[in-house]
Amino acid sequence: MKSSFEKKIIINSIKMRKKDCFLGFFLSVLSTIISFLLTIKNYLSKEETIFLIVFFCLFQVIVQLRFLFGFNxxxxxxxxxxxxxxxxxxxxxxxxxxxxxxxxxxxxxxxx
Incomplete structure (x- = not known):
């Protein structure tokens, strides 16, 4: 049987995990939308657009590893x-x- 302290730790961990998942999902969607808009609207030159798309791709990989997969x-x-x-x-x-x-x-x- 688990003590009340252990139960509080487990509940706290689950709440933090949900918070991390929602934050990771939000940041992933945001980086995808920014990359999409950079491509569609042609705000910048071709080289700058490619650089920013690669940057947001790497950012999204890091966000997903940290927040969605739980690597830290x-x-x-x-x-x-x-x-x-x-x-x-x-x-x-x-x-x-x-x-x-x-x-x-x-x-x-x-x-x-």
């Missing part, structure tokens, strides 16, 4: 490193695969 300095375990490496590998495959497909489509469709 206090709770850093070895499986977290494995998960990070696997996620990074999957992101690289998706990114470079997309670039390769777009490049080949451009070459094959624009050969006239």
């Amino acid at each position: 300095a206090d709770n850093y375990k070895s499986w977290n490193i494995i998960f990070l490496l696997f996620s990074f590998f999957v992101i690289l495959i998706i990114f470079f695969g997309s670039v390769w497909i777009m490049y080949n489509l451009n070459n094959n469709l624009m050969k006239h």
Whole structure:
């Protein structure tokens, strides 16, 4: 049976976890909207837009790791490193695969 002190700690932890999830979700949506508006409205030059999109992409990755996945300095375990490496590998495959497909489509469709 758990003591009342342990129950308070668990309830506090659940409340903080919900707060972190909502904050992480809000920041992720905000960075997505900003990136979308930068792309659609053409406020800046092409180079500045690409730089800011990459910045907001990295910001969103950090926000999701910290707030949604719960990675922080206090709770850093070895499986977290494995998960990070696997996620990074999957992101690289998706990114470079997309670039390769777009490049080949451009070459094959624009050969006239």
